[in-house]
Amino acid sequence: MQQLLSTTLTGLTLGMVYAAFALALVLIWRSTRIVNFAQAPMAMVTTLVALQVIDAGAPYWVGFLVALVSGLVLGAVVERVLVRPVEGKAEINAVILTLGLFIVLHAVAGLVFGNDYQSFPAPFGLSGFRVGDLNVALTGFGIFTIVIVLVVMAALAALFRFTDLGLRMRAAAFNPEVSRLLGVPVGRMLTIGWALAAVVGSLAGLLIAGGSLVYPSYMDSVVVFGFVAAVLGGLDSPVGAVVGGLLLGLALSYVSGYLGAQLVTLASLVILMLVLTLRPGGLFSSASARRV
């Protein structure tokens, strides 16, 4: 009973982190139709920037804010400087570009911040709660993670569904030519999409880092799991990304706890294959007609 509870709750927290990362992938997919593999190292860079700020004596929340703002700037700069030249070309160009950026950011982070493991502070306690004899393996930071991911999900869903900006972003990504004719500033929409996605990515980075260890490749496994979560949810739907993240987090936690830690990556592959075979568009797909 105790183990089931602990395994479930840690899976839940972990799933929320995958969800945050999947949200960033969904955001950039909906607003630019690109899968950004460099999302993880971008988040790593902003998290390490936050650590520098905190180390310099600033409070945690200042570091938190700095990470989000630098994510915004980094996303916009990457889009303007690197991605813009390949936009409108074959889709594979942009994908290869983000893979290259993945490697470059890793190397640069190693040079600038060093390759050492460092602990990253958390704003809330790291002990679990106790209810009578039962230990509830949910920390203050874990609750914060769950709440903030749900808030971001709601905000993104609202952005795409209820605002002009969201509509324009979707239009610009979906059909740049027609959007341009209708007066949508496509270039600006793409920049905003990248910038917002990088902010959500940075948030995921901070949530994973809090109360744990960071180093240049600490986000790498999250790339894989976040991607699986996003595909699970259909790459198109913020709600789907969160549900996908949760399902994945729980499934992997059970596999690790009851079958063996060595099967975790294998299990995520099996889940990915099952979803792609049974529901290629993801559990929450609504846009199969759009696929190219």
Next chain:
Amino acid sequence: MRSMTGWPKVATTAVAVTAVGALLAGCGGSRPSDGGGSSDPGITDSTIKVGAHFPLTGVAAPGYSEIPTGAKAYFDYVNANGGVDGRKIDYTYRDDGYNPTNTSSVTNELVLKDNIFAMVGGLGTPTHSAVVDFLNQQKVPDLFVSSGALAWGDDPDEHPYTFGWQPDYEIEGKIIGQWVKENMPDAKVGLFLQDDDLGRDSEKGVRQYLDDQIVATARYTSGNTDVAPQVSSLASKGADLVLSFNTPSYTALTQLTAQKLNFTPQWFYSNIGSDPALVGSLLSRFSEGAVKGTNSALDGVLTTEYIPGVDAADNPWVKLWQKVWDENGGDGELTNYRIYGMSEAYAFVQALKDAGPDPTREGLVKAMEEDMADSDGPQLAPFRYSEDSHFGISGMQIVRLKGGKSEPVTKVLTTDVGDADIDEDDSGQADDAPPSSGIPDKS
């Protein structure tokens, strides 16, 4: 027309010649020595080249990346004092990121391009496993592998050039197992094991004594940093003493996870995962002082020790290491990992001296087997090197950590793999001191 058909022929010939030439050059570089005198690669009248692979980046880098800086400082110290029989030691270490594929390529470079005379202290079980056959085929002495796996010492016929260094994980498991059985007979023991040779060899030793007392076994995969399911299974089965055989980052991760689960057993970390300074620095930033800062992070934890560490500042060996680091070290403080590297470097200089004024690769291996077992050195228990065994240090003592220092719980205990008895060491190895020069004499 003739010229059009003729051209490809010329080109083919040119390509063939180039290819054969490259092949020959390759063979020249990799030609194994025949063991004959000064023709061995990597040694001249004035220098001797040695190399090693270490994780300078990645999951195993914390702590371990400091080992080669310690070894280098000691070699520089020896060089500054005239070298070994007039030869300066030229030490090259390369980053393999704890990835066996990289280990193969950097070892190829070290052996075929840098032409090292010997490998000294190459680190890691999965990593070194990838190159141990290659080194033996090339007849490159492969001394003091920085890992406690059994594979380095148990079969000298299969790997005649390879020698272990630290007490292997099996004897560490045995020594811990017997102590727990005698001193904590009612403890419900949980095992937390890295899912590779480290966990397997240690478990084999522990189970010789504790099979009945073990209530739970959890295995983690290195690289997966979420250990909550594992720690939670130990907690739910009621373990009140956890024997942990893991790398340092996982010591920090288990402490954090246990806090989340409100799991408070007695922790017993094996030597490789228990450096208080490193684990303390990994845990230093956590909020609200919930995890105690730096050195006291592991207070009350049990572990083992086989060479004196930085906390024993008055130990004559540690005084030597401090002097070496002050004179020849780079940035940063003297740490236990740097001492580990210096201790390996010291043993190498000893073996080189024992191999005589004109060492060959064969001669070095012979000296290791014949002269090293009773040599002085920082190790608390003697080496086990002989023709039949290439295992390193034969024992260790159990200690309790307090404020970053270790307090002895037992005397130095020695044993060997299999069902060899565990005895208190009576060789006096722990009481020797370095010569005043700080450089070993021929034994």
